[in-house]
Amino acid sequence: MCTIRYMSEKKLHLHPHHHLIDRSQRERMSGHHSMVVWLTGLSGSGKSTIASLVEQMLFAKRRRTYLLDGDNIRSGLNSDLDFSEKGRNENIRRIAEVSKLFTDAGIIVLTAFVSPFIEDRKKAREIIGEDDFLEIYIEASLTKCEERDVKGLYKKARAGIISDFTGIQSPYEAPENPDLRLNTERETALICAERLVHLIEEKISS
């Protein structure tokens, strides 16, 4: 598919930091374009559920994907950050930077974080680049999310055990013009995932 010839060592010596294998070659090896699919929404809105379904559907089509979420980010790279506004800003900045690296590696990145602030998501879009960024609003009312309370976090927030919890003590700023809006009260997670896969397929094949 791609013919690679080793550059002479002399040439390499002159430009030792030039990455000779670049994004377009990695994308070609993947068989599709890479990009970042940024899911935002309240805790319990269905971000991780949809992201997991989307990953399974894309995997079945042999797409290269990776999912960044609280499980693999908060416990590792961002374990030093708290949930203050400053901590949250830095959390989103690092996720955006890591997503950019994965995109450069030819991978479709799905991110599933509340990411409540418009300004932070705007910054993420700037870091990643307009062309590689899809903002997906996973929509469900606070009432519904609190009713689901999958991880019991709303209960803890109401009891004051958790502070700065989005929707309770901290605001959620909904996207005004998301690339896609998926309402998990009106549609099943499976339908939502299918709609998102459709959008991703359009973008990565173009």
Add this chain to the structure above:
Amino acid sequence: MCTIRYMSEKKLHLHPHHHLIDRSQRERMSGHHSMVVWLTGLSGSGKSTIASLVEQMLFAKRRRTYLLDGDNIRSGLNSDLDFSEKGRNENIRRIAEVSKLFTDAGIIVLTAFVSPFIEDRKKAREIIGEDDFLEIYIEASLTKCEERDVKGLYKKARAGIISDFTGIQSPYEAPENPDLRLNTERETALICAERLVHLIEEKISS
């Protein structure tokens, strides 16, 4: 290759954060195991040159790789860190955490950083996991590296324009038992790269 069936939404709802596509599936899609190849050595020892050659050789074999180095890390994810000891510790910690994510994504990660402290490299190995970590010592004498001075950094360090420069004002702690030692004074970069590819191929195919 892998048959994926969508789990029922009910099941997903019960374990919304369980990543259903896991590392072993991604490795199968890659066609090989994933791991971290950690290059350490003085500035000018040849880390980036060898890493670039290794990437080209692995790419030609259709291996999935990604290279982390100063170019894509210091300008992005770690742009907030300085070169103090604390800043350097955190630099290495984040690189190790990001490498771990790439390994989880089924990618062979090459890292090319001076990473001068034994303690930091030990921590990186702990974060990434013993089985997924290869420490490669890119060896060249300080005299030789300073003579090469590819980026003019030694000159600046000697002139006091750069402080905390490894080899001049800050120590380099050589690995005692690296998985591979490549001496770039005695062997060409191409030979070194071939030896490293041989080791990687052994590890990722087993």
